[in-house]
Amino acid sequence: MNISKNIKEFKSEIPEDIKLVAVSKTKSNKEIKEAYNTGHKIFGENKVHELLKKYETLAKDIEWHFIGHLQTNKVKYIAPFVSLLHGVDSLKLLKKINNEAIKNNRKISCLLQIHIAEENSKFGFKYDDIKNILLSKELEKLKNISIIGVMGMATYTNDKEKIKAEFDLLVKNFKEFKQNFFSENIGFKEISIGMSNDYKIAIKSGSTMIRVGSKIFGARY
Numbered sequence: 001m002n003i004s005k006n007i008k009e010f011k012s013e014i015p016e017d018i019k020l021v022a023v024s025k026t027k028s029n030k031e032i033k034e035a036y037n038t039g040h041k042i043f044g045e046n047k048v049h050e051l052l053k054k055y056e057t058l059a060k061d062i063e064w065h066f067i068g069h070l071q072t073n074k075v076k077y078i079a080p081f082v083s084l085l086h087g088v089d090s091l092k093l094l095k096k097i098n099n100e101a102i103k104n105n106r107k108i109s110c111l112l113q114i115h116i117a118e119e120n121s122k123f124g125f126k127y128d129d130i131k132n133i134l135l136s137k138e139l140e141k142l143k144n145i146s147i148i149g150v151m152g153m154a155t156y157t158n159d160k161e162k163i164k165a166e167f168d169l170l171v172k173n174f175k176e177f178k179q180n181f182f183s184e185n186i187g188f189k190e191i192s193i194g195m196s197n198d199y200k201i202a203i204k205s206g207s208t209m210i211r212v213g214s215k216i217f218g219a220r221y
């Protein structure tokens with residue numbers, strides 16, 4: 001695996017305005033450094049303890065994104081430094097993140113995860129859950145959180161039409177939230193969709209941020 005070659009080629013292939021989160025879960029510090037040394041600064045992890053270890057031992061100017069399912073009792077470990085939480089999927093979790101952000105005297109950026117895939121194993125809000133939270137004005141009280149967009153994962157399938165339809169639905173949801181609740185908020189602008197197998201489809205649907213692991217670092221074992 002030539003990681004530095006992979007990431008350079010990959011970045012030259014995607015449109016410049018798409019943000020790339022290099023998903024480094026299960027990969028070693030040595031492998032991450034190889035990507036970092038090409039100038040790439042945004043990395044994604046999905047396990048709190050693994051992220052913590054890597055944060056402590058790698059360069060401090062790395063922007064760490066947490067892309068997994070976050071348990072409320074673990075927010076405190078990553079609240080001091082995490083740049084963006086992708087998989088936020090409950091009001092309880094949002095409140096917890098806000099509390100930990102206050103303790104750390106910072107604002108934490110979050111994406112609301114919307115469930116678009118057919119599997120019921122995947123986490124995420126339903127469209128109506130988010131709408132109800134926004135209508136309730138509960139979020140406005142959480143001053144130490146910035147909701148900067150939405151995140152989703154398509155069904156794991158080779159059916160490109162199906163993946164496209166799921167991504168299109170998420171983008172439609174995003175636009176409705178933008179229009180009805182965030183029209184004055186220029187910060188609400190990110191759509192985190194697309195992984196190694198479906199990033200091309202995601203970009204066609206309107207992704208602003210893709211999360212790519214195996215295409216850069218090789219398969220995970």
Ligand SMILES: *Cc1c(COP(=O)(O)O)cnc(C)c1O
Pocket residue numbers: 023025046067068153195196197211212213214215
């Ligand atoms: C692992 C993971 C990715 C990256 O997956 P690849 O198929 O290796 O690109 C993206 N998003 C989430 C939420 C993940 O858990």
